[in-house]
Amino acid sequence: MSKKKAFVLRLHPEVMKKLEKWAADEFRSVNGQLEWIIDRALRETGRLNQAVSSEDETDQTINSDN
Template sequence: MSKKAFPLRINADVLAAMQRWADDDLRSVNAQIEYVLRDTLVKHGRVKLVQKVTTEVVDANAPKTN
């Protein structure tokens, strides 16, 4: 996926709130803004969700649970 730089004018209070949220999620402000935009676009049907493939690490020696 290619990315394009885009200048953004944003209210100082909104930017500060995004910074706090980004810090909580261990993201940069730029990544947090992109995450929020993408999530909103998916929720409103504007773009399709790209599913991530995850791998679960399992301890083979751990007792099995049901």
Template sequence: MASKKAFALRVSPQVMDAMQRWADDDLRSLNAQIEYVLRDALVKAGRVKLVQRTVTDIVSLDEGQEDTE
């Protein structure tokens, strides 16, 4: 498994507070919530073909999405 890279992220206090509340609601750490939101956005934008959502569930762009055409 590839190691994760650390980097500084500058966001407004309002965005950070909202992300922290969302993470708390989903029982995730703030870091895990930010990664989840980024992965989800990449899938929806068609920027990645496969994204590992959980340890056992790999979601393809062609699976589990409604037809938007």
């Protein structure tokens, strides 16, 4: 299982409000929504190694079973 790196992100309050709404609409946490947005952007620009994203998806599946 890969370890995830934590970091602080500061957002404008209005951006955070919109992000919270979007995450709720997609039945995700804000953190999960941010990961999804970043993953999608990296895939679209060809910057994400497919093996890395598949490994993370496996981790998420394993963790959601608990």
